[in-house]
Amino acid sequence: MSAPVQLPVTWFPRRTRAVLLPVSALLVVMFSAIAVALPANWQLNDRVAMVVSGLVFAGAGLMLARPKVSADAEGVTVVNFVRSRRLAWAEIVRVNFRQGDPWASLDLADGTSLAAVGIQAGVGHQQAVSAARALRDLVEGHGRAPAEV
Known part of the structure; x- marks a missing residue:
């Protein structure tokens, strides 16, 4: 761990x-x-x-060169190629980064998904996996009540 x-x-x-x-x-x-x-x-x-x-x-x-994912005490900011989106921790249900995915994606509480292009495999798979795991741990630590996780 x-x-x-x-x-x-x-x-x-x-x-x-x-x-x-x-x-x-x-x-x-x-x-x-x-x-x-x-x-x-x-x-x-x-x-x-x-x-x-x-x-x-x-x-x-x-x-x-714009994409990034920033996390702070209040939530996560996802900056992709053209758009940025600010999410509260409770809005993020799960962080996905499956084998073969070009970048991580976030499953959101409203049933949609959001690409997190700032965490991408193209620049180092192990680095991207570590970043996705760290974000997943933060989501689990800050997100929904334990019954809903």
Whole structure:
């Protein structure tokens, strides 16, 4: 059995961010340099479009680097690619992370499920399993009354 997790805690794919954040910055620099280096017969709107393209690609990279799962005394915040959702501990029924799943998912009290992309197998299966177990332990410790767990 592992040591209990101390709150607050945040899980996120570190290697993914370590790659995507510098690559996003590099895209902006590269597309801007290309816009400046374009031949003289290219119009200003072409140059602006090149810079905007770099910003769009960088924005996509930043969006992919966004996912995280944060837990504190009041509950869990799940930040996925586009949306964030704040959950009270009692709203989470179970943490699932089955073999072959790309990321953990949370079964919620309203009968729905929520992907927790911040805990993902693609960046280290054992690390993701440990994070999912830690979140599961926190849910069991903070969640519903014992009769309902």
